[in-house]
Amino acid sequence: MKYMLSFTVNGAPADVAVGPTETLLDVLRDRLGFTGAKRGCETGDCGACTVLVDGRSVRSCITLALTVQGKAVTTVEGLARDGKPHPLQQAFHDHGASQCGFCTPGMIVSLAELLEKNPEPCRDDARAAIAGNLCRCTGYVKIIDAAMAAARSPHKKGGPA
């Protein structure tokens, strides 16, 4: 039995027939082609699949797709504004915060939520924001550096960088 799921992804409406056990991650990746959200563990432990649902970060691998009915989903592909990268994306680029890059989308999405909610985060705030995101390459140092740099940007809440 499939149900019609109507929601928006990165501002554009999407209608997909999904089964009751399908995850948001599978719908985003396999049905809609948003492969920026990564499949790292499928148990909600690694955070590589993190997306925003109505502005709140969720692990899409353990979120049933039908629970986002009528909601707004934002993936890493949807953070840029007016063709310019989100300040976090720019800061990750500038600070070498992305190594293998597999955790990067989830890290950026988690931190984007932080910057929306807390305009002046400290390093510990950033650490807490990514407490559910694992990385095996960076030791998290440059990720926190990038988060701090983005927080200093006048456009930290997104919009033109």
Added chain:
Amino acid sequence: MAESVIGKRIPKVDSREKVTGQAVYAGDMRMPGMYYGKVVRCWEHAHAKVKKLDFSAALKVPGVVKIIGPDDVTKKPYNTTVMKLLVPEIFGEVFGEIADLNIFNRVVKHQGDAICGVIARTEEAAERAAAKIKVTYEPLPVYMTVEASKAEGKKKNGYLFTPLKPGNLAFDLPESFFPGKRYGWNDKDGKTAEQLFSKCDYIIEDTFYVPKQKQCQMENHSYVAHYDERNRLNIWTSTQMPKPVQVLIAELFELPLTRVRLTQTTVGGGFGVRLGMIGEPHACAMAMAVPGHPVRMEFLREEDWVASETRYPGHIWLKMGFKKDGTPVAVDAMYSARKGGYYTHGSGPPFCAAAFLHGMYKWQALGMQTEGYFTNEVPTGAYRGYGNPQITFAAEQMITKMCNELGLDEIEWRKKWHKSIGDETWLKGVTFASDGLNDCLDVAAKEFGWYEKKKKYAKQTGVKRRGIGLAVMQHTSGAFPMLLEHSVCTAKLNEDCTVELIQQISDLGTGGHTVITQMAAETLGFPMEDIHLKSGDSDMCGFDIGAHASRTIYCAGPATIEACESVKKQLLERAAQLLEANVADLEMKDKIISVKGNPQKSISAVKIAKEGVYNYIDAATGKTIGIPGQIQGYSSFFAKHCSPPYGACMSEVEVDIETGEVKVLNLVNGHDIGKAIHPPSVEGQLEGGAQQGLGFVLTEEYAYDSKGRVLNNDFTDYKMLGPSDMPKAKIILVETAPDPIGPMGVKSCGESALMGPIGSVANAVYDAIGIQIKEAPITPEKVLKAIKEQGLRK
């Protein structure tokens, strides 16, 4: 000339696509007509015979295309490692390389062994069908320790993992090549380490345990394989070793090399796990069963734990003898390791543990034995450090203990007795060409406040006790002369005087693509944006061994430099002809070639490049305009050294003597990089390596139930450190000892990052509570047990 990019904190060339989610990993690929493959693994047993295999229910699942089992694939056994391509045949024999793996198995030798494969039109159908395959097993006894495996192997008609390895001994050092089955050297009178202990004033002897650690690369192993209309087998994979894996696949499926095309996708972390084949044989076997259809096969995270290789665990026994002034005399050692169910990488890590003991200090004699016994565990293989983390954990604790007991300053002792320029490195016959260890120790001690803290924490009381620890290490830059270190680069000069580098560079997230581009830009004097590295496609790239042994910049960088030097030379030669000048008198700056001291006499490199391609005939003269021929530079480079980098790491810990918890407060790691071409990448290696090193020493190890099944095959129960767990880590890049052989002075940094944190944290715990915890990881349980048994320092 464009401003030098060497040593600059510029963005990486491949990070735009990673931060925007556009980078394509194999699991992100979608192709027309694509099917999905799923490997059915044995989850119930670590050792069993397959009695019956029933596909009937699974074949009825809608969407299933085909199910293939042991009888549907090649029976040719294989070895996952690329070792046979890296060493001359004689070394393969010395190290007892065998092929003992099968794509699908009738005997399960560890949990996770592959039984069969399902190919379906959707991923969901493949998973549903896999769940409906009925496998009837006959369980067999499990052998999970060296002792158990050895005892069984000794029995008459005892169980053997493979008839090719009597006694279940997967590997030891053969007497024919290694006298006394030891790697090392005797003193000037020919006396062995064992014979020299009688001359020592102070002898210590101890046994340490090192854990089975998982690489935990964030990208699960994913593949797309496609047997296409031209009868070519295409495979997209994030292997670290594209060229050798292409060769192994061709051999396994008995195809001419040219009929296998391997494309390396974005690599979501490697750390050694991808140093050979993992799921490639299974993905290719499934693709060959459905010609014309690409098959995508992705591991689940729990499969990674049971079906891809791990660090080599085991016990390390060390006996060290010194004169009373601390002069190191003799060291004798034995690494007795658990191999897992198959031979793959059997010899490498234990041999290298001995090698890195060999490379560190100036003993009068040294001998180390290594052995690996088969066990019913997922096979061990390559993991960042390749034996060095293991030996460093043990040996550096011994050195610190010796210094404490003889009343010596452990920094000064290490300065005095580490090997230096002219001394033999980890490999016989290769000597150190540079040595930055003393500077690493000095800058780390200053930054850390070593002596102040030593004084401050001398008398710790109370529940929470602080301590500091030091460890030093040496590693390698590539593995010459033991292994082949060959890299090929073609630099193609375009008609607009930009360059494409065609070179297989495995960037596992290490910054390799960026550094190679910087080296090309520097050599040519062109801006970074004028240079693009094309990598990944075996049809396009020349030979390259791949990413192993911290080799990429050191061994492949020179190929890039040579190819670009050739381009520059050809430009200058054409300019000399056109300007009627000598090549030696010319210089190139901002793509203008001029006679030195006479800038008016000049020609544009862009013009030369363009005329080389568009070599038109001048209608008036009937002659061609400019010099014909598109310029290309080429290098086929063989590294001839391995310039080991040094490093010194200091850690500060707080041990709670009531809970046993060890908290790392602070870590300073000074690394002898020679020259940091791209400092953020070097720092990233060392910062990230600290996370893995701290995991080794504090939290990470496989746990099993009584049947040999893994209990912690996810990130909930296998604890690697998260953002809130990491201490403050200060990385210092020491550039005072540029290597005279390394390109632009570089030494490696890829694997070096783990050893210092491992040894220094162990020593800091010892400093805090006065007890050495000899088993890694140092868990609260082990700390409490040790305190209970040995009592705290008075």
